[in-house]
Amino acid sequence: MTSEVIMAGFGGQGLLFSGKVLAYAGLLEDRELSWLPSYGPEMRGGTCNCSVIISDEPVGSPIIAHPNVLMVMNEPSLDKFEDTVAPGGTIFVDSSLISREVRHTDVDVVYIPATQMATAMEAASLANMIILGAIVEKLKVVKSDTVLDALKHTISARKANLLDLNLKAVEAGRNFIAAK
Amino acid sequence: MSVVFQKPKSLTDAVLHYCPGCTHGIVHRLVAEAIDDLGIEGRTIGIAPVGCSVMAYDYFACDMIEASHGRAPAVATGVKRSLPDRIVFTYQGDGDLASIGLCETVSCACRGENVTVIFINNAIYGMTGGQMAPTSLIGQVTQTSPYGRDPATQGMPIRICELLAALDAPAYLERVAVNSVAHVRQAKKAIRKAFANQVEGKGFSLVEVVSTCPTNWGLTPEKACQWVDEKMIPFYPLGVYRDKGAEAAKEAAK
Amino acid sequence: MGEKALMKGNEAIAEAAIRCGCRHYFGYPITPQTEIAAYMAKRMPKIGGTFLQAESEIAAINMVYGCASTGRRAMTSSSSPGISLKAEGMSYLAGADLPALIVNVQRGGPGLGGIQPSQSDYFFMTRGPGHGDFHIIVLAPATVQEMADLTRLAFELGEKYRMPAMLLADGTMGQMMEPVVLPADETDPADVMKGKPWATTGTEMKRPHNIINSLYLKPDELEKTNLSRFERYAQLEREEARWEDYLMDDAEICVVSTGITARVSKNAIAECRKRGIKVGMVRPITLYPFPKEALAKAAAKVRSFLTVELNMGQMREDVLLATGCTRPVAMCNRVGGMIPSTDEVVAAIEKEAK
Numbered sequence: 001m002t003s004e005v006i007m008a009g010f011g012g013q014g015l016l017f018s019g020k021v022l023a024y025a026g027l028l029e030d031r032e033l034s035w036l037p038s039y040g041p042e043m044r045g046g047t048c049n050c051s052v053i054i055s056d057e058p059v060g061s062p063i064i065a066h067p068n069v070l071m072v073m074n075e076p077s078l079d080k081f082e083d084t085v086a087p088g089g090t091i092f093v094d095s096s097l098i099s100r101e102v103r104h105t106d107v108d109v110v111y112i113p114a115t116q117m118a119t120a121m122e123a124a125s126l127a128n129m130i131i132l133g134a135i136v137e138k139l140k141v142v143k144s145d146t147v148l149d150a151l152k153h154t155i156s157a158r159k160a161n162l163l164d165l166n167l168k169a170v171e172a173g174r175n176f177i178a179a180k
Numbered sequence: 181m182s183v184v185f186q187k188p189k190s191l192t193d194a195v196l197h198y199c200p201g202c203t204h205g206i207v208h209r210l211v212a213e214a215i216d217d218l219g220i221e222g223r224t225i226g227i228a229p230v231g232c233s234v235m236a237y238d239y240f241a242c243d244m245i246e247a248s249h250g251r252a253p254a255v256a257t258g259v260k261r262s263l264p265d266r267i268v269f270t271y272q273g274d275g276d277l278a279s280i281g282l283c284e285t286v287s288c289a290c291r292g293e294n295v296t297v298i299f300i301n302n303a304i305y306g307m308t309g310g311q312m313a314p315t316s317l318i319g320q321v322t323q324t325s326p327y328g329r330d331p332a333t334q335g336m337p338i339r340i341c342e343l344l345a346a347l348d349a350p351a352y353l354e355r356v357a358v359n360s361v362a363h364v365r366q367a368k369k370a371i372r373k374a375f376a377n378q379v380e381g382k383g384f385s386l387v388e389v390v391s392t393c394p395t396n397w398g399l400t401p402e403k404a405c406q407w408v409d410e411k412m413i414p415f416y417p418l419g420v421y422r423d424k425g426a427e428a429a430k431e432a433a434k
Numbered sequence: 435m436g437e438k439a440l441m442k443g444n445e446a447i448a449e450a451a452i453r454c455g456c457r458h459y460f461g462y463p464i465t466p467q468t469e470i471a472a473y474m475a476k477r478m479p480k481i482g483g484t485f486l487q488a489e490s491e492i493a494a495i496n497m498v499y500g501c502a503s504t505g506r507r508a509m510t511s512s513s514s515p516g517i518s519l520k521a522e523g524m525s526y527l528a529g530a531d532l533p534a535l536i537v538n539v540q541r542g543g544p545g546l547g548g549i550q551p552s553q554s555d556y557f558f559m560t561r562g563p564g565h566g567d568f569h570i571i572v573l574a575p576a577t578v579q580e581m582a583d584l585t586r587l588a589f590e591l592g593e594k595y596r597m598p599a600m601l602l603a604d605g606t607m608g609q610m611m612e613p614v615v616l617p618a619d620e621t622d623p624a625d626v627m628k629g630k631p632w633a634t635t636g637t638e639m640k641r642p643h644n645i646i647n648s649l650y651l652k653p654d655e656l657e658k659t660n661l662s663r664f665e666r667y668a669q670l671e672r673e674e675a676r677w678e679d680y681l682m683d684d685a686e687i688c689v690v691s692t693g694i695t696a697r698v699s700k701n702a703i704a705e706c707r708k709r710g711i712k713v714g715m716v717r718p719i720t721l722y723p724f725p726k727e728a729l730a731k732a733a734a735k736v737r738s739f740l741t742v743e744l745n746m747g748q749m750r751e752d753v754l755l756a757t758g759c760t761r762p763v764a765m766c767n768r769v770g771g772m773i774p775s776t777d778e779v780v781a782a783i784e785k786e787a788k
Binding site for chain 3: 192221222223224225227234235237238240241242243244245246247248251254255256257258259260261262263266283284286287
């Protein structure tokens with residue numbers, strides 16, 4: 001199985017980090033993988049995205065033309081990437097931030113009010129981890145438990161006190177899918 | 181018979197290529213005497229510049245590195261960071277240190293690198309045949325200032341000791357000359373101190389030596405020495421511009 | 435074997451350099467390679483090494499020159515515009531026969547250009563980046579693992595042949611993360627200074643003085659140093675060319691590509707193979723020395739070549755030279771920070787297959 005995941009939104013939403021957690025989970029499972037960020041000034045408030053490939057085969061190009069998983073946290077990113085999603089792929093939309101519906105028809109769409117959920121948990125900046133939890137629960141890109149492990153390894157020392165909250169956010173995303 | 185005068189040990193037997201009357205020979209000797217006096221030849225590494233003293237690597241008996249034009253302070257930094265217990269000095273002219281390498285000079289001084297810089301200021305590019313230097317005096321005629329240096333179009337001469345004295349880090353800055361016996365004696369003290377400072381770990385030391393270039397100044401060696409007194413020193417006053425060691429001693433004595 | 439880690443290409447270079455016994459890094463910030471400096475700034479003080487943010491790219495390469503003169507494994511890193519500034523220093527390193535590591539994580543140019551990936555410094559690096567007749571060793575990684583592995587090779591080849599060595603990556607290679615296995619055995623920084631009788635470390639009054647120098651005012655002497663240097667280059671070209679043959683056994687079309695475009699090409703080749711096109715790839719790992727023999731060998735059996743590059747066809751000229759223009763060499767390229775998509779490369783291969 002090869003998962004080609006694009007996570008996109010504004011700089012500051014933690015998209016590069018959620019991608020890194022996913023990639024690290026791939027590492028823990030001894031899968032083949034790559035993580036590629038957009039880089040440059042757009043990191044500071046502009047649009048931002050990263051591409052994560054997790055596969056059982058060696059990864060060729062780390063650049064994803066047709067993702068089978070798209071996670072979007074702002075409307076410009078939905079506009080930009082919606083039509084590139086491979087047929088049968090899944091789009092995860094933070095419906096607290098994006099008011100419009102996905103127009104693409106041959107994809108599965110999960111609307112998740114991640115930012116609202118995160119705010120209710122008093123962790124407004126962890127919407128990214130909620131969606132990550134939803135992605136792994138629904139698509140088994142990696143095992144959900146591995147993501148929790150990966151979080152423990154990747155969270156910076158500066159934010160170590162937020163680990164529990166991050167773990168809870170991932171759980172919230174998993175539960176959101178499980179309850180559906 | 182007792183020996184009363186001999187060549188310093190840390191000079192090689194190579195014959196200097198400098199023009200008659202040039203003061204590079206004197207300054208080489210003073211540097212070598214300082215090295216001998218402190219007994220540091222075996223652990224000294226010198227950096228030669230681009231300029232008349234480009235072949236200084238043949239003249240000093242310690243290990244030597246030839247740097248590209250103006251970069252000696254950066255090269256010295258690389259050596260010193262690699263071998264902090266070694267004594268590292270640069271020997272640079274005015275074009276090298278104060279023009280093309282000014283950034284390296286200021287930055288090395290600003291970091292307070294524990295190195296010794298010997299700066300030869302003779303107000304002209306000698307090696308290339310007498311062009312205007314950053315330190316050429318107002319009105320000075322050179323190949324590239326044939327009507328005399330005009331501040332309106334060619335700017336003012338740069339005073340390195342004063343410039344570096346604006347920085348906090350340098351440990352020792354002194355301007356000396358070598359156009360008279362008395363000046364040579366003072367220069368010898370200053371150069372020795374600049375090396376001793378490094379041995380003691382005091383930090384960045386620079387000695388600016390107001391020098392002559394009889395060939396490109398178009399003067400006899402004797403007239404060139406007079407010109408230093410009449411023209412150079414009034415614009416480049418001799419003296420100590422920074423001496424942290426002395427300042428600390430003064431504080432302690434209070 | 436060391437532990438598998440997840441690292442950015444830039445970080446892999448930095449960590450690999452440390453494990454190679456490099457304790458002296460001099461650099462200046464520039465995107466997209468600044469992670470190397472940041473990594474060194476964090477690590478070096480903790481292991482008794484030196485990280486120094488130089489006042490300029492020029493100062494940084496000259497600090498490397500000074501440090502390398504003492505026999506250390508010294509390095510600097512930059513990206514294209516910064517490498518232009520280091521050209522003088524690279525020429526002096528070559529002229530003084532000093533080994534040193536220079537990393538160039540390329541971005542689009544000319545001028546200030548952009549910050550997105552590029553391979554447009556190919557000519558500049560492979561033809562001798564600076565004034566005078568000289569070469570530096572140029573290695574082109576295509577995975578994060580190679581970013582680490584080729585760092586060691588660069589130090590080792592540089593010392594063996596007494597010349598500067600460059601890791602020539604593109605911005606993607608610097609920024610992407612992949613699993614990487616770093617060598618568990620670390621080189622002792624003291625060991626790298628051994629066996630370098632030319633180093634200026636102080637005579638200790640036990641030997642004649644050493645001189646690190648590139649000035650020879652007598653033309654016959656300067657000629658001699660050039661000729662002897664080119665003898666070493668000839669040996670380097672004979673013995674050290676490295677490349678990867680990918681599905682070349684039955685290939686009728688040969689893709690030639692490095693770095694990120696080699697990765698894209700692998701995807702394109704897989705797709706074309708599905709469509710029944712016999713296509714393979716020769717991926718040069720050393721750009722200087724260029725794997726001429728591998729290309730000449732390929733020319734004997736393939737119909738045509740296709741270079742996939744992030745420049746206007748600079749490596750294509752080396753392929754033409756290596757193959758003696760005996761086969762057509764097509765090109766699939768994007769510039770300015772753009773990267774050809776897998777579909778674009780597939781289309782270019784299909785065109786060759788017709």
